[in-house]
Amino acid sequence: MTSSRLMILCFAFFSISIFLRHAIAQPDFQIYDCVENQGNFTTNSTYKANLNHLLSTFTTDHQINYGFYNFSYGHQNRANVIGLCRGDLTLLACTTCLNNSRTLLPLLCPNHIEAIGWYDECMLRYSNRSIFGSMETSPAFRAWNPNNASDPHRFIQLATTLLQQLTHEAALGDSRLKFATGITSVPNFPTIYGAVQCTPDLSPQNCTTCLFGAIQRIQLCCDGKAGGRIGRPSCNFRFESYLFYKQSSISLAPSPNPSLPPSPPPQRKASRRVAVIVASVVVCAVIITITICIFLTKRRRRNPSTQVPSTGMALEDEETDIESSQFDFDMIKIATNGFSDGNKLGEGGFGVVYKGRLPNGETIAVKRLSRASSQGDNEFKNEILLVAKLQHRNLVQLLGFCFKENEKLLIYEFVENSSLEKFLFSKTFLCSIHLLFSIFDSVFVLRIIFINFGICNGADPKTGVSLDWKARYKIIHGITRGLVYLHEESQLRIIHRDLKASNILLDADMNAKISDFGTARLFLHDQIQGNTRKVVGTYGYMAPEYVHKGHFSIKSDVFSFGVLVLEIVTGIKNNQVHLDNEIVGLVEHAWRNWQNGTTQNIIDPILTSGSKTEMARCIHIGLLCVQENVAKRPNMGTVLLMLNSYSITLPRPSQPAFILSTTNSQISEQSNNNSTHELNDMSITELYPR
Structure with missing residues (x-):
């Protein structure tokens, strides 16, 4: 091999290594988004040419020294680019950051018409639509x-x-x-x-x-x-909590022009053949390098974790931006017939819920928050910020919101079959007679008549839809899946804090949907427990560590779920058990029977069909969830496994919390009311194991 050819090859490999090192060393964005819904462009399109021209020239305008670049180029398929630097940067730092952005963003989002990328010091975005002068909140x-x-x-x-x-x-x-x-x-x-x-x-x-x-x-x-x-x-x-910006009064000031280096001495012209070979090798190296870079960046994009630095970071979903979900007040007023009593679906501690119909024919449920409630503002913010982020078949979907002066409205999907409470506990006068008859076996025929006519048999008195064991077991499954999503699967960890029968809605197919997130609290995924001075919820469903100390966690929701499961299986409200002139809670009633081996005695007597073993297993699971020892309560993922697999042996439950007697029965008598009270002495929170 001649020395000239060896030099050519060495130069080629050197050029490739330098280019590769430069391309791969390109710093990553903190986060970026290739906006999918704006479509793609083809390789030879006019938009690509216009965009390439803008990206290659927009930082060369030396009249701009304040860190904001906004340019457009092209008569057809116009490209628009915005570059924004943090206000405390020098001009050199700003242009360096934007130059990195204009190199990297097209590689990360090849053929995407619209894209945006953030570094710590600057932001770059481009699109074929006008993006100047308009406020945009997403992505x-x-x-x-x-x-x-x-x-x-x-x-x-x-x-x-x-x-x-x-x-x-x-x-x-x-x-x-x-x-x-x-x-x-x-x-x-x-x-x-x-x-x-x-x-x-x-x-x-x-x-x-x-x-x-x-x-x-x-x-x-x-x-x-x-x-x-x-x-x-x-x-x-x-x-x-530390200084992260420059405090210098001079920011984004143009740097003095450095003196130009002396011109290199003229070189002896190489042969034409050598020049062609060198040029060809370099072009090949560039093509190979770009291919490698595209491959690497596509791999990086497939694995979103590579976009996230050691500090937590996440893209916010454009579809859940609550600012695009505001309804017109007058339209909602017409939809609910002026919030008429005839459209009232129910009433709770925070306001009244009305049925409505939008102009497009869609049926909705509208919660009109109470003007007198001191918690109205907090609930309004809570439900908008939290529920708008949650999408699951076992959660009621928030469609939007509305506010006008003192009026605050939340608009939900309409759930046809109302609440689980109405199915389980709609006791009429005839139902009371049925309960009296249930004591005497000699009037068994009368009991059968009551059951056959849907009186006090777990049926909605308005619709006559019955709640047999198959439906109840399906509801338990649905609530479990909804809580697994809230605690483990959603991008936010949500502690509901007020899980009860009236907050479980049933759709036309009797699927359970968890509702009412006004008291919910947001947890980060590595957070286990929190505390509060204001305890809100419903007595009878609230975990003891929450009532007494203000400690709440996913295990607080597990406790409420356990009480709810016992209510579903027994058909008894948690504060309505009377034994030998003694008032006890449902939890204690279930615990006594489980200890005595008489669990079958507390199963709802109208459940004449269905697996008694399955019912007893659900009572066992309910007792595991209401154990006083927080660490022994299973998490909801484990509960789902228990429900789905009979091969899992259930552990023996320990004594549950809130064993009520005649001395403290007043607590249970209040259990149907939302409760709020202040805790005067707060202890240091200890983290409970999961």
Whole structure:
């Protein structure tokens, strides 16, 4: 091999290695989104040419030194690009970040018409539609500091106040910069640093709306954490317990032009053949490298975990953006016939529920929150922020919301068969006579007549639909699957805190749907337990550690589920057991019979068909769920396995909580009422094992 050819090959391999190293060393986005619903473009399309031109030139405009780039190019299939740098960056840092973005984003989202990517210091997005001057809230992302705040509630409260103050300052910025930073310092409390920013093309009003909307989601993002952020296409905020931005008064100032290096001395011209070979090798290397990069980035995109740094981060779902789910008040008023009594479906502690029909014919359920309720605002925010994120066949779907002055409405899917409570506990006068007859075997014929006519037999008195064992077992399964989703499978971990028969709705096929998330609490996936000074829920269903100490966890919901299962199998409300002039709770009644081996005696007598073994097994599972020892209660995933597999041997339950006697029966007598009370002395929370 001649020396000239050896030099050519060495040069080619050197070029390939340098190019590969540069391409692979391209820093990853914190997070990015290839917007699928905007479609794709073809390789030779006009849009691709326009986009390539924009991306290759938009940071070369040296008149822009304030970190906001917004350009369009092309008469047909126009491409639009926005680049936004954090307001405290130097011009060099800004252009470096945007240059990395314009290189990486097309590789991560090949042929996607619209895409957006975020680095810590800048954001880049492009599209074929007009994106200038309009406030856009999705796609969006949220991220959180992995460290917990020492006083989570106060930390979030102070951070929220700081960010709201900074919002007013940022909104007053000009068309070049809408960015504000600040700190809040309270004695004997960590300093909190905050920053907010809008794209400068927004009006002050739109900037404020965008940031306030993001700040309202702060608990979804980073409740209990020592820092967090939410990024939207049109705005973003961040807060931390450490300084994360530059405090220099000079930001995004143009760097002085460096002196140009001397021109290299003229080189001796190589032969034409060598030049062609070198050019060919380099072109091949570039093609191979681009192919490798596309392959690697596609692999990276298939595995979303590679997009997420050590701090928690997630894309927010565009479809669950609650701001696009607002209904017109007058339309809802017409749909419910002016909230007439004839359309009333039920009434609870937080308001009245009405049936309505939208102009398109869809039937809805409208919860009109009580104006007098001090918890109305909290419930309204809770249900919108939490339920809008939850999608499961065993949860009632929130369709949207509406508010006008003092009116707050939540619009749900309509569930045909009302609540489980009405099927289990709709006791009429005739039903009371039936219960009296049930004591005497000599009037067995009369009992049969009552059952055959649907009197007090687990049937809805309005529809006559009966609740046989097959239906009840299906309902238990549905509630279990819904709780497994809430506790383990959803992107948010939700503790319901008020699980009871009236909050289980039944659709036309008798599928169970968990409803009423006004008292629900959000947990992060690595969080096991929380506590509160205000205990809300329903006596008889609430776990003892929650009532006495304010401790709540997934095991609190498990306790409520256990009580609910016992009610479903026995047909007895948890506070309506009278034995020999003694009032006891259903849990104690079931426990006594289980200990005595007489479990069959507490099965609802109208369940004349169905597996008695299955019914007894459900009572056993219910008793496992209401054990006083929190650690011994199974989680809902284990309960689902117990229901699905008879090969699993059930452990022996230990003594349940809330064994009631005549001395404390007043608690059970209140069990049908929503209860709220304050805890004066709060102990340090201990983490319970799962």
